[in-house]
Amino acid sequence: MGEDIDTRKINHSFLRDHNYxxxxxxxxxxxxxxxxxxxxxxxxGGRVVIFQREPESKNEPHCQGEYNxxxxxxxxxxxxxxxxxxxxxxxxxxxxxxxxxxAAHFLLSTNDKTIKLxxxxxxDKRPExxxxxxxxxxxxxLSTVTSLQVPVLMPVDLMVEVSPRRIFAxxxxxxxxxxxxxxxxxxxxxADDLRINLWHLGITDRSFNIVDIKPAxxxxxxxxxxxxxxxxxxxxxxxxxxSKGTLRLCDMRASALCDQHxxxxxxxxxxxxxxxxxxxxxSISDVKFSHSGRYLLTRDYLTANVWxxxxxxxxxxxxxxxxxxxxxxxxLYENDCIFDKFECAWNxxxxxxxxxxxxxxxxxxxxxxxxxxxxxxxxxxxxPRAVLKPRRVCTGGKRRKDDISVDSLDFTxxxxxTAWHPAENIIAIxxxxxLYIFQDxxxxxxx
Numbered sequence: 001m002g003e004d005i006d007t008r009k010i011n012h013s014f015l016r017d018h019n020y021x022x023x024x025x026x027x028x029x030x031x032x033x034x035x036x037x038x039x040x041x042x043x044x045g046g047r048v049v050i051f052q053r054e055p056e057s058k059n060e061p062h063c064q065g066e067y068n069x070x071x072x073x074x075x076x077x078x079x080x081x082x083x084x085x086x087x088x089x090x091x092x093x094x095x096x097x098x099x100x101x102x103a104a105h106f107l108l109s110t111n112d113k114t115i116k117l118x119x120x121x122x123x124d125k126r127p128e129x130x131x132x133x134x135x136x137x138x139x140x141x142l143s144t145v146t147s148l149q150v151p152v153l154m155p156v157d158l159m160v161e162v163s164p165r166r167i168f169a170x171x172x173x174x175x176x177x178x179x180x181x182x183x184x185x186x187x188x189x190x191a192d193d194l195r196i197n198l199w200h201l202g203i204t205d206r207s208f209n210i211v212d213i214k215p216a217x218x219x220x221x222x223x224x225x226x227x228x229x230x231x232x233x234x235x236x237x238x239x240x241x242x243s244k245g246t247l248r249l250c251d252m253r254a255s256a257l258c259d260q261h262x263x264x265x266x267x268x269x270x271x272x273x274x275x276x277x278x279x280x281x282x283s284i285s286d287v288k289f290s291h292s293g294r295y296l297l298t299r300d301y302l303t304a305n306v307w308x309x310x311x312x313x314x315x316x317x318x319x320x321x322x323x324x325x326x327x328x329x330x331x332l333y334e335n336d337c338i339f340d341k342f343e344c345a346w347n348x349x350x351x352x353x354x355x356x357x358x359x360x361x362x363x364x365x366x367x368x369x370x371x372x373x374x375x376x377x378x379x380x381x382x383x384p385r386a387v388l389k390p391r392r393v394c395t396g397g398k399r400r401k402d403d404i405s406v407d408s409l410d411f412t413x414x415x416x417x418t419a420w421h422p423a424e425n426i427i428a429i430x431x432x433x434x435l436y437i438f439q440d441x442x443x444x445x446x447x
Contacts, residue, residue, distance in 0.1 A: 027430035029417055033097040033105065036421040039067055039428055040107060041435055042092025046076035048109055050120065051437075067437055071120060071160040076111040088113050094179050096188070098201070106165070108188065112175040115190055117166035117201065125153040171197050171207045178228045184235040191228035191240060198252075210258050211240065211250065226341075227287045239289070239296060245282035247296060247307065265296070265307050267314045277329045277338065285341035290350040291422075297353055299344040302326065304355050304365065319365045319372065322357045324395045324406045337411050345420040345427075356415025359404065360431045361391060377415060377429045377436040388438065 024045025031040050039051040052070035079088040091111055098106040104121040129151040132140055174192035181188045189198050189210065196211035211228075215221055223244040231237035236252045247265035250258035269278065281301035288297045296307040298315075302323060305315035321342075325332065332338040337358075344355040356362045357374070365372045374391045394403040417430040426439040 021433050025433040027417060027433060027435060028092050029095050030419040030428045030430045030435070031095045031097060031107075032419050032421055032428065033107075034099055034422060036423055036426065038070065038097070038105060039419070039437070040095045040097070041428075041430065042075065042095050042109060043433075044089070044091040046074055046078070046090030046092060046111065048073055048075045048092060048095065048107075048118075051435075071162055073118075073162040075109045075116060075118070076114065079113075093176055096179050096181050098181055099185055101185075108179055108181065110176050110179050110190065113169065113172055115168040115176065115179060115199075116164055117168070119161075119163050119165045121161050121163075122158060123161055124155060124158045126156045127151050128154045166201070166204050168199055168204050168207070171199075177226060178240075180229045180238070182230045182235050183233055187235075189228060189230065189238060191225050193224040196225065196228055196238075196240060196258075208256070210252065210256070212257065212259060226284050229287055229289055231293055232289050232291060233293045239287055241284035241287040241298060243283040244279070245284055245300060247284070247287060247298065249309065263309070263312050265312045265315075275329075277333060280333070280338055281329070286343040288344060288346060290346050291348065292350055295350065297344050297346060299342050299355050301338060301340075301342075304344055304353060304363075306353070306367070317367065319353070319363075321355055321363050322361075322393070324393055325358075327395075328406070332411070335411065337414075340414060340416060342415075343417055345418050347420050347425065348423045354418055354420060354427060356418055356429075358411050358414050359409045360413040360415060361393075362415045362418060362429055377431045377434070377438075 024043065026044045027041050028044050029042040032038070033040070037053045041049050041051075043049075049072045050070045051067040053067050075092055076090040078090045080086070081088055089112060092109055093112065094110050096108045098108070104119050107118050107120065109116055109118065129149050131145055131148050131151075134140055168190070172190065172192045172195070174194055176190050176192050178191040179188060187198055187200055189196055194212065194214040195209055197207040198210045199207045211225070213223070213225065223242045226241045226243055228238060228240035231239075237249065238252070239247055239249050241247050245266070248261035249263040249265070251262045252258060254260070254262065269282075284298045284300055286299045289295070290297065294309060296309065298305045298307065299321075302321060302325065304319045304321055306317040307315045329338060342356050344353060346353055351368055352364055352366050354362060354364050360377045361374050362377065363372060363374055374393070375388045376391050380386065389402070392400065392403045393406055393409070394400070395406050399405070413431065415429055415431055419428040421427070424439070426437065429436040429438070
């Protein structure tokens with residue numbers, strides 16, 4: 001990882017595991033906070049697990065701290081919409097951290113319909129010595145108070161408290177697929193299949209609809225919104241992607257309703273490559289602004305693309321994630337894998353991109369050297385001080401010793417959700433119900 005994606009230096013830090021997989025334990029989103037000290041995961045059971053990076057060891061000052069469980073809480077419960085006779089799953093679709101302004105942390109989590117704002121805070125002191133309450137918290141009779149004392153704060157064992165501060169509901173008819181916090185730190189947006197809403201973090205009973213692509217006649221529906229994100233610096237700009245493989249950059253200064261985009265990023269289709277699956281595999285499953293705000297990273301079924309905001313007619317870089325699957329699209333359509341939604345991530349300097357694949361493989365592409373590598377999140381690589389070995393998929397002909405045949409790939413093992421530490425070479429990989437954290441080894445072995 002790093003400038004040359006030096007896989008020899010990648011080490012494992014933490015593994016969450018169960019002996020058997022239940023649907024509720026499958027991880028559905030992974031997100032570092034702005035400093036990288038906290039890492040949150042959401043699962044299909046509606047739970048959020050927060051990991052905290054331990055401080056560096058005094059005995060080993062160069063040893064990087066590991067991530068350990070900091071707090072676990074139930075974010076969403078299953079619900080039932082009686083008007084539409086629909087079950088609303090508790091699955092956490094997205095988590096986004098708010099920039100930290102005081103000792104507490106805040107995060108947004110959403111399922112298909114309802115977004116919640118959570119406060120995560122620590123308490124290591126307890127007030128004692130009340131004048132009008134006894135030690136159990138019961139009120140004393142005024143006649144028994146004969147003297148006054150000054151209450152004091154006494155140290156207690158550290159407690160992490162998680163409390164819901166806002167619930168943003170009843171604004172989405174369709175399933176929420178994205179939430180994104182604005183750089184003004186006051187607003188955020190939520191996107192579903194056909195609409196994008198703008199919220200104020202302090203107001204729960206109303207939101208502003210800023211994009212609406214729903215046709216008057218639903219039979220004329222040709223595309224849906226697949227992802228949306230705010231620009232990291234300019235609070236008026238946001239981008240959303242569609243199932244037709246297009247990106248639309250919108251400017252909220254131009255109009256209250258941003259149905260008219262400022263820029264449309266779309267690559268003309270090569271007629272020679274046209275097939276039954278063309279439209280399905282061109283659907284964009286994720287879009288991410290670079291930290292610099294100059295580029296967009298998108299992921300479709302077979303490729304990852306980097307777009308320059310100043311060039312709309314084609315991406316400036318295209319990376320083949322698993323081109324060997326092009327001949328397998330028919331069977332992937334039959335088992336529904338062709339509809340899998342892979343996420344993508346930038347490293348802290350925007351020089352390397354990462355995205356997932358099948359067989360618990362994930363791919364990294366160095367934008368400067370044009371080198372790429374395939375790595376595997378597996379039990380073998382999860383042992384302390386284990387070194388990640390590059391993997392190679394072979395499509396036929398001669399096979400090297402460690403090569404894996406494309407026909408023996410396990411399509412039930414897929415890396416859909418990944419995250420990269422904002423400043424360091426630490427990555428989080430969600431593989432079904434396991435969370436792997438790998439990091440560069442720095443001058444010492446990790447234990």
